Amino acid sequence: MKIGVMIQEGPYNHEASDTAYKFIEAAMAKGHAIQGVFLYDDAVTNVAKHMEPPQDDRHIARRWSELGAKGVDIVVCVAAAKRRGMKPELIVDNTRISGLGQLSEICTEAERVVTFGD
Template sequence: MNIGILLKEGPYNHQASDTAFKFAEAAIKKGHKVDAVFLYNDGVTNVTKHMDPPQDDRDIARRWNELGKEHGVEVLACIAASKRRGINDDVIIEGAEITGLGTLTDIAIRNDRLVTFGD
């Protein structure tokens, strides 16, 4: 099964980011393909270089970067949501991309499921 993920919450103020990441890992482990993660609303903050978590905490931006590198998952941030939060190409992690909302429609069309995390 091909899966797209929509993540609408920030990395440390809501469990949605951790849950989305764990879901993606589990799906891949079971043999499914996670095609893309589309970050929307506060979800775009999941891929900023500005995060500097304590040594004993999880590094959510690094997790998304590694998921993309290791499994070919596209990590995409909505341009409108990014602009509203002062996020541009200079402040996102390697492997992530800022793109238009139309890309979310494409993800929904080309995958068997679009799973949403966050309010």
């Protein structure tokens, strides 16, 4: 089944990004296709390139980048990104900045859309 995901919260402050990641991992393990992961609101900072968490903590941006490398389309909302000073050169590899139209497409193409937020 094609599953789309929207995240509305940034890293660490909220569990949203962690739950979304675990959910996507489990969905992929079951053979589902991830139609796209749309980062909206403060969630745009989940893929901040210069993120440096303590070594014994999970690296949230790297996790999303690795998922992107596996072919998952990770889309950072351009309008939300601009508000928060996020630019293409400030996001991790294997993720991209695009418009809310991408979220609309995810909603049209995916059979399920799950939102994680706070």
